[in-house]
Amino acid sequence: MKKFLIAIAAGVILLNSAGAQILKKRSVQNILYTGLGLPYENDHDDGHDDFNWTGLLDTIQVRLDWEWFTMDGGLTWGIPKMDWDGSGISFLNTNATQFAFMGENRNGYDHYINFVVRPFKNFEAGIGTHLNWTVGPSPQTEGFPWMPLAHVWQGDLAKGAPQPDGAADGKNVFGFMDYAYKWADPAIAARYTIGFDSANKHYLQLGVAIPDGATSDHFFINAAAELKPIDLLTVAVAYKHADKDSHGGKLYAGVKLDFSQYFKIDAWFGLNGIGIKKDYDTAGDKMLGTGASVYIKFGKLPLWIRPEVGWSNYLYADYTWALYTGARIQWDITDKMHLGAWTSLAWGAENDSWPDDYDGGFVWNIRPDFTFDINERHSISAVFEYETTHLPNDDRYNRFCFGFYWKYNRAF
Numbered sequence: 368m369k370k371f372l373i374a375i376a377a378g379v380i381l382l383n384s385a386g387a388q389i390l391k392k393r394s395v396q397n398i399l400y401t402g403l404g405l406p407y408e409n410d411h412d413d414g415h416d417d418f419n420w421t422g423l424l425d426t427i428q429v430r431l432d433w434e435w436f437t438m439d440g441g442l443t444w445g446i447p448k449m450d451w452d453g454s455g456i457s458f459l460n461t462n463a464t465q466f467a468f469m470g471e472n473r474n475g476y477d478h479y480i481n482f483v484v485r486p487f488k489n490f491e492a493g494i495g496t497h498l499n500w501t502v503g504p505s506p507q508t509e510g511f512p513w514m515p516l517a518h519v520w521q522g523d524l525a526k527g528a529p530q531p532d533g534a535a536d537g538k539n540v541f542g543f544m545d546y547a548y549k550w551a552d553p554a555i556a557a558r559y560t561i562g563f564d565s566a567n568k569h570y571l572q573l574g575v576a577i578p579d580g581a582t583s584d585h586f587f588i589n590a591a592a593e594l595k596p597i598d599l600l601t602v603a604v605a606y607k608h609a610d611k612d613s614h615g616g617k618l619y620a621g622v623k624l625d626f627s628q629y630f631k632i633d634a635w636f637g638l639n640g641i642g643i644k645k646d647y648d649t650a651g652d653k654m655l656g657t658g659a660s661v662y663i664k665f666g667k668l669p670l671w672i673r674p675e676v677g678w679s680n681y682l683y684a685d686y687t688w689a690l691y692t693g694a695r696i697q698w699d700i701t702d703k704m705h706l707g708a709w710t711s712l713a714w715g716a717e718n719d720s721w722p723d724d725y726d727g728g729f730v731w732n733i734r735p736d737f738t739f740d741i742n743e744r745h746s747i748s749a750v751f752e753y754e755t756t757h758l759p760n761d762d763r764y765n766r767f768c769f770g771f772y773w774k775y776n777r778a779f
Contacts, residue, residue, distance in 0.1 A: 389479070389499055389511070390430035390439055394778040398513055400424045402465050404752075404768025421468045421768070422447035422456060426475070426513040440480040441497075443513065464512040465770050466519070469752060475512040492557040500551035500558065500574065502593040503603025503621025504633030506658055507675055507695060509709070515736055515748035515772045521677055522691025522713025523730045528651035529686055529718045529759065539758055540715035540728035542689020544656030544679040546637040547607040547617035550591035553579035558591075569595050578607070599625055614652045616641035631662040645683040653682040669699035681716060689716040689727065708735040721759070729757040748772040 390396060402421040423446050430439035445461045462477040481495030493500070510516035521543050529541040551558075551574060558574035572593040581587050587608035595601040601623035608616045621635040640653030658677030665671065674694040681687075693711030700706055715727035731754065738748040753767040 389441060389481070389497060390428055392778055393430050393432045394776060395427070395429045396774070396776040397425065397427045398515075398775075399773045400426075400465060400513065400770060402468060402750075402768045402770035404468070404766070406468060406766055419468075421465065421770075424461070424463065424465075424513065435485045437483040437485075438481070440478070441476065442478045443475060464517075465750075465752070465768065466512055466517070468768055469754060469766050489561060490557070490559045492555075493551070494555045496553045496579075498551050498554060498556060499549065500556060500576070500591075501549045502572065502574070502591045502605055503548050503601070503619070504623050504635050504660070505546055505548045505621070506635075506677055507660060507673065507693065507709075509695065515738060515750055515770075515774070516707070518695075518709035518734050519711060519732045519754070522693055522711040523732055523754065523756075524679075524689055524691060524713050524715060528649070528681070528684060529716050529727065540713060540730050540756060541651075541686070542679050542691070542713070542716040542727070544637055544654055544677070545617070545639060546635060546656065547589075547605045547619035547639075548603070548621060548635065550574060550589045550605040550607060550619075551576035551578070554589070556589075563596075568598060571595075578609075601625070615639060615643040629664040629666065632659065633662075634659040640682065643683075648683045651681045651684040651686055653684070655680050655682055670697070672696040679716070685719045687717040687719065687727065690714045703740040705738045705740075706736075708733065710734070715759070717759070724761075725759045728759045731755050744775055744777050746774045748774070 401423050403419065405418055424443060425445065426441060426443045428439065428441035430437065443461060444459070445463060446456050446458050447461060447463050460477050462475050464475045476497055479495065479497035481493060481498055483491055483493040483495075485491045506521050508520055509518055523540075524543040525539060525541050526543045526545065527541060530539055554576040556574060556576035558572060561571045563569035572591075574591045576589040578587070578589055589605070589607045591603070591605035593601065593603040603619075603621045605619040606616065618638045618641060619635070621633070624632040626632070635658055637656045640648065643653055656677065656679035658675065660673055660675035662673045663671060672694060674692070676692045677690070679689045691711060691713035693709065695707065695709050697705060697707035710733040711731070713730040715729065717725065717727035732752070734750060734752040736748060736750040738746055740746045748771070750770040750772070751767070752770070754765070756764045758764070
């Protein structure tokens with residue numbers, strides 16, 4: 368029995384490295400957030416929201432392991448102001464995050480639940496609303512939306528097809544590419560991992576998933592594979608067979624090059640909208656995207672930086688390419704104090720049918736953060752975020768907020 372449990376533990380460690388669930392080990396975690404700031408201000412007409420408090424948002428997560436079985440889940444409750452014009456405060460189960468306050472189109476999960484079984488070595492099957500099983504590298508996301516290290520994704524470019532008219536939420540700067548590296552999220556899924564050595568440094572992962580939304584009339588399945596044949600190289604591929612009548616299939620490929628603990632390169636490629644005919648691509652679902660990042664640690668100094676660049680292009684619609692670049696830098700001042708920042712620039716896709724005085728728009732975001740680890744269970748963080756958005760119709764919006772987090776985490 369002891370050997371069996373050791374084998375299971377080794378398998379769990381390996382599978383976590385390949386694509387962890389929300390919590391990586393048996394534990395309970397609670398994150399309480401509050402913030403205040405200016406949701407938006409218009410440069411041209413001086414129109415702006417009032418200075419506002421975001422309320423309190425609390426996310427609690429629990430993971431439990433019993434030998435071959437894992438259950439984990441999370442729940443978010445808050446007292447956000449639902450109407451900035453003064454309709455009061457509501458208590459509700461909410462997926463709002465600090466990003467929603469900033470006008471950014473990236474919400475969290477108001478709740479999730481996952482069940483995973485490991486009936487024999489190196490194999491696991493799961494069903495859940497937020498499995499978060501992935502392969503390969505991807506654009507930097509850092510923490511989940513309710514965490515202090517979370518930041519805008521791909522320069523805060525928006526999904527969908529670019530339109531010639533702007534919007535007060537300042538999000539019509541298009542070019543976001545949805546990469547299929549996350550092959551099993553809300554899904555029924557299974558994966559098998561083969562370790563090549565006792566240290567689990569080299570491995571092969573194979574996975575399949577029936578995603579949320581599949582029907583017997585139009586059945587589709589996701590598949591993924593990840594191979595690490597040597598210490599230096601990891602390669603991954605995934606295919607998500609989305610409903611071709613709406614968004615089409617999605618192909619992903621990624622490569623990791625771990626030259627040393629001080630220097631690493633990640634690169635990824637995606638092709639979306641597979642199966643959609645050219646004449647029906649009015650929403651701009653057929654897209655091609657690619658990107659890369661470099662991780663650099665400065666010798667023995669407690670300082671690292673990870674710059675990133677990404678490019679996307681609408682294939683059959685009347686839209687041009689989009690480009691973003693960003694970077695995360697972090698300095699561990701001491702073992703308990705951590706100072707970092709994320710900043711990004713993004714240039715949106717342009718609609719070729721627009722007048723000459725329209726462009727694709729532009730977004731600049733900066734998000735410095737400071738974390739103090741009180742002890743092994745408690746930490747507090749302070750975050751400032753500022754973003755300016757220049758829309759295709761020449762409207763410009765600025766927004767900023769201060770956020771504060773208290774995180775509690777205890778393994779058991």
